[in-house]
Each structure stands twice: as C-alpha cells, then as structure tokens.
Amino acid sequence: MHQVVPPDHKQIVTADVVLLTVVDGQLAVGLIRRESEPFAGRSALIGGYVHADKDQDTDATATRVLRQKTGLEGFFIEQLSTFSGPKRDPRGWSVSVAYLALTPLDRLTKALGDGGNVALTPVDEARDLPFDHAQILAAAVGRLRSKGAYSTLPARLLPETFTLSELQATYQIALGAARIDKSSFRRKLTELALIEAVEGLRAETGGRQAQLYRLRQAISVFERRL
Amino acid sequence: MHQVVPPDHKQIVTADVVLLTVVDGQLAVGLIRRESEPFAGRSALIGGYVHADKDQDTDATATRVLRQKTGLEGFFIEQLSTFSGPKRDPRGWSVSVAYLALTPLDRLTKALGDGGNVALTPVDEARDLPFDHAQILAAAVGRLRSKGAYSTLPARLLPETFTLSELQATYQIALGAARIDKSSFRRKLTELALIEAVEGLRAETGGRQAQLYRLRQAISVFERRL
DNA sequence: GTAGTAAAGTGTATTTTGCAACTAACTTAA
C-alpha cells in the first residue's frame, strides 16, 4: 500500500493573485487589507489557502479566492510562478503559487461595488507589501511586459470589444513602451488574425467613429522566427 | 500572535525535474526507476519531497534532488510550472513544482557512471509515466521549443564551449525546427552579442576547423519588437 | 598537387517594419 506521508513533509500552500488593471492610463494592482494575522491590517495581494476538499488544483484556488474577495467573474488568469521558503511567511515553510489576473477596470469597479476593502494602487506606488509580495508583483509586471510583446495578453485589460486605438494605448501601458507605430500595429494584428471586427462603431469624443473589434480565441501568441 | 496552521491546510509538496539532453540528435529525458510506493518500479521524472529543514526554497529542492539522484553538478535549471490536485498522487492532494533542467550529454553520462537507475529516453518514446508526469514532460518540451526561439536556452544542451555548427544543430533539435538559415543564425547570435569567441578551434572530421564560442552570461533573451 | 569536406563570408532578392503624409468621418461653433 501507499506510504503514509509524515506531517513534516507537508507544507502550507496558498495561491496569491496579482490582479492588474488600468487606472488613469497606469497599471494598477488590486491590494486587499488583511483581516487576520500575520500582517493583519496591511495591504497585500489577494490570496488564500488551498482548500483540499473543494479545490481541484491551485488554479481553482486562485479563481475561487479572487471571486470571493472581489466578486469579479470571467476574468483572465494564468499561473505565474511559485514562491517558497522558510522565511517568506512567519508561520513557517510555505509555498505560494502566484497567478496573474487581468481585468478591464469597469468590470472590476462594478464587481467591487461601493465599499470593498480592495484598493487599486499604481504598481510603482505599491510599497511595503508583506511576505514576498513585492517580488511576486514584480514578477507579474515583468510577465505582462515581456509576454505582452508577442501575445494578446494586454487585450485582457480591455472589455470584450474595443477599438484599435484603445488596444494600442493599452499595449503601450502594458509594455511600458514609448510608442508603437499605428500602421505596423494594425497590420500585425489583422494579418495574424488575432482580432476580428464586430458589428458596431464607437464615438469616444469628437472625431470619426471607430470600428469595434474582439479577440479571436484560437490564437494568442505571435509566431517568432529565429 | 500568529495563528496556528491547521493540518488540513498543509499539503504534500514535491519538486519534479524534467532533465533534458540530446542523445543521437534527439531530445531525451532522464527518467528514474522509482524505489518506493506509489508506482514503485515504474520510470518517472526525477523528484522528491521538499525538506523544510534544509531547503531554502523549491529551487533548492530541485537542485538537491537532481544532484543526489544523478550525481550531476553545474547544470542549468529553471522553474517551469506548478501542478497540483487531489488525484495526481494517490497519497492525496499534492503540489509538484516542476523544473526544467538542461545538460550536455557527456557531462551527464560521466556523472551517472556505469550503473545508474537513470535512463535516457527520447521524449516521444516516454510513455506510461506515473502521476501527471506525461503532462509535466510535455510542458517542459513546450517551454524549450517556445522559449528556445528567443533565448539561449538550447545552448545549455551543449558543453561550455561549442562551435556555431554544433549550436545551430542543437537549436534545430531543441526547436524541432525544419532548418535554420546559417547566415541569419550567425548574424543574430553575434550582433546581439549572445556568444563570444574563445581561444581555440576544433576539427570534428575533415574540413576547416571551427571557431569555438561560449555564451556571454549577461544576456539570455532576445529583444522583440511588436 | 587534387579531390573532398566543413566553416565562414558575400551579394542580392524578398519581406518586414517605421515613418510621414493623406483621406475619411464626425463634432462644435461662429
């Protein structure tokens, strides 16, 4: 039969979610005020224990925790990296499976309602985070920046339909890039068929109305030749 | 004070290493015959429990386990992804932090010595792996293929010094790519200063002797413009 | 020497990208 696993071979396992969105043209992270020890009262990433009885895996933990603590539904989430060690949590040797979640701001504010103990903080103003959350946040922003350059990741910061100008602006924010050429950007997105036009136009302010687009689900990463 | 963590909030945590190398022009994975239950006698990835008393983090676990089970030293290793769930291990809800390790074949065979319960199996012949190790292996090969196209990852399958022909052949194997253009390949590697020439030439068979190169440590990922 | 072989370099056609100007569609207000 199977060996019994001794208790000292078991570790605290949590999922921590870096929820990113765009506020006033800046990347912002959703931080939550911790209710319990350790670090009660401090702002931290949105996280929680794995519940072995109900979570199918840590992805489910992350999704559940994010839902429960923000009310958000239908967000984009992907696994980032795993952080571990004896010192990162004062309760002892622990493992945190970190996730990157992206959402359009309007959806998030709607989900949070009025009160809410979730604060949206510009990523470069999020200081004094407990545990190793500063490191996890840095990894999340790094992932968005690097993977954003060859995938449709930044589009997840926008509602399901968007204009090409909105998309380009979002890429620029997500990548921290100076400025992307308009025609190159459009050519690439349409040639690779990453997006498709949908019925409808939108007038933001004055000026010509813009065609609406949405992501095509099939492809999300650009090809790259060596 | 800190809350006590209830035992049902603790999980089995292991590190599993996908050790890849090139054997006869093919990617091969190092599989080890399991000594103990579950799945005793079966070939599996190289893995082991986190030892909270000696491991600084799961990276240390992976490095230690790979060293202990193969004798290998100075390999390349990076975190891949984390796999978890109630069913993947019959002992119960478990977490496996998976790692990708790369090594040149000669170093590995030297480390393994004569006996050794580590077998090198071509990646597409590795079937019937226990746990979710097939999935982990697929993720590792996928990472090498995708990240290899814009990084020096495949070079880790070669000894410290190598010729450009060897490097190109290794990229082709790692990427599973049809054929890379020689002049483009050389231009890119030298222009981006990913490699540097070292003293010495090598004659493999007949023909002109090839210049030896090594990786420049600083840069390992190519730039990418949108 | 001559043939064979692999490394390394060169020239050029082709493709991709960057830039800037231009046209289109709409709003506002004199």
Added chain:
DNA sequence: TTAAGTTAGTTGCAAAATACACTTTACTAC
C-alpha cells in the same frame, strides 16, 4: 452652412531585417 478641430483609418515609400544561393577559406586524405 461652412470652417476648424479631432480621431480613425489608409497609403506610399524608405530603411532595415531576413532568406537564399553562391564563393572563399582552411583543413584532411590520397
């Protein structure tokens, strides 16, 4: 109702990057 302002979307071309074929270099074996 017309002119000015604003944003969307397109086009043409220069510049840069890449792919492909071919040439030269350096070595071995006969």
